[in-house]
Amino acid sequence: MTGGEPTRFSLGEGLQASPPLSLYVHLPWCIRKCPYCDFNSHQRPDDDAGFAGFIETYLAALERDCDLSAPLVWGRVVESVFIGGGTPSLFPAPAIDRLLALLRSRFQLRPQCEITLEANPGTFEAERYRGFAAAGVTRLSIGVQSFSDAALKALGRVHSSEQALQAIALAAECFDSFNIDLMYGLPGQDQEALARDLGTALSVQPPHLSYYQLTMEPNTYFAKFPPALPDEDRIDAMHEAIVARCGAAGLAQYEVSAYARQGRQCIHNRNYWSFGDYLGLGAGAHGKLSFHDRIVRQQKLRKPEDYIKAMAASAGAAAAEPHPAVEIERVLHPDDLVFEFFLNALRLKQGVPTALFGERTGLALSRLARPLDQALARGLLVDDPRVFAPSEQGFRFLNDLQMLFLAD
Numbered sequence: 001m002t003g004g005e006p007t008r009f010s011l012g013e014g015l016q017a018s019p020p021l022s023l024y025v026h027l028p029w030c031i032r033k034c035p036y037c038d039f040n041s042h043q044r045p046d047d048d049a050g051f052a053g054f055i056e057t058y059l060a061a062l063e064r065d066c067d068l069s070a071p072l073v074w075g076r077v078v079e080s081v082f083i084g085g086g087t088p089s090l091f092p093a094p095a096i097d098r099l100l101a102l103l104r105s106r107f108q109l110r111p112q113c114e115i116t117l118e119a120n121p122g123t124f125e126a127e128r129y130r131g132f133a134a135a136g137v138t139r140l141s142i143g144v145q146s147f148s149d150a151a152l153k154a155l156g157r158v159h160s161s162e163q164a165l166q167a168i169a170l171a172a173e174c175f176d177s178f179n180i181d182l183m184y185g186l187p188g189q190d191q192e193a194l195a196r197d198l199g200t201a202l203s204v205q206p207p208h209l210s211y212y213q214l215t216m217e218p219n220t221y222f223a224k225f226p227p228a229l230p231d232e233d234r235i236d237a238m239h240e241a242i243v244a245r246c247g248a249a250g251l252a253q254y255e256v257s258a259y260a261r262q263g264r265q266c267i268h269n270r271n272y273w274s275f276g277d278y279l280g281l282g283a284g285a286h287g288k289l290s291f292h293d294r295i296v297r298q299q300k301l302r303k304p305e306d307y308i309k310a311m312a313a314s315a316g317a318a319a320a321e322p323h324p325a326v327e328i329e330r331v332l333h334p335d336d337l338v339f340e341f342f343l344n345a346l347r348l349k350q351g352v353p354t355a356l357f358g359e360r361t362g363l364a365l366s367r368l369a370r371p372l373d374q375a376l377a378r379g380l381l382v383d384d385p386r387v388f389a390p391s392e393q394g395f396r397f398l399n400d401l402q403m404l405f406l407a408d
């Protein structure tokens, strides 16, 4: 938190209505840890019986988490659900069915609610796709990363390019929509290799692509033993090629790393970028929730064992205040709200309507006079009073633009 100003809204400021609400559910296990990954993910136990036991206790913990968290969002309609990880597709379809039944019984999901599940394309998991769809998952996000077997090996991934193509064909058959996660700037990748990857990705006509640059995150294997990566100029050229070829194939870039066909943008992620609310359920899950007098961020206990233990210990109690699995909770200061709003909103290529700032932060536009003047003077924002949108230059140097909204 910054500054000495109170964190409750000042007179004349405050939210007029609740923002749209999403649910994020974290399932924290993977087959094994990828060398570049800094997510809250943990290698699953080798023996199937042991893992099945974990799943049972984790679902019980999630049930308790839902019971204790639901009062925070009572009466509000859920616009989207995202089941992420980890590798949620390691959970068998009946477990996902139980999870969705649990969410439906505790929260008010709107009809046609977008329900995304992250999946790996391994054969074993692809066999479950039909079951996930039958459970109510509407959108599958497939962690392909590359269609080059050599690149997949360098990334420590456990699936092959052929398995990825089979998984995509099945996802196209089973779900309303699907996303392919890809990465560029890979070890040893050149422009031709990228073009091949892109060509394969576009040939399967995905409704949505998420194309991330591989970065070296602290506390990962790659941070300790960094592979040789393409230099900055090559990375820039790769990014330009991705934007151009995706655009030509009807997948318009709408966010820094996201491309979609008309009507196929991800509702859940758009809610993050539009500074909407989300309730985080599960180990290490983050949430952002708005109340009439404050906006808070929460984080649940990160280690699955700690989370399960805290939830089991609270079982039987009618209510628990504070929530025993909330490890961090902070009320956002107005300076944080300004920065976090623009940190998210400016990732959207078309930006957001100007009015959204007041609707989502409860703050007056007059707070923005200085950063707006600076951003406009430097040509980083579109000069249109109806929107907050990065200019072409601002989108290219997004970090510089976002930093203008950081309080001194």
Ligand code: SF4
Binding pocket: 029, 030, 031, 032, 033, 034, 037, 038, 039, 041, 085, 086, 087, 143
């Ligand atoms: S599969 Fe995804 S979440 Fe799991 S370790 Fe690899 S990158 Fe991380």
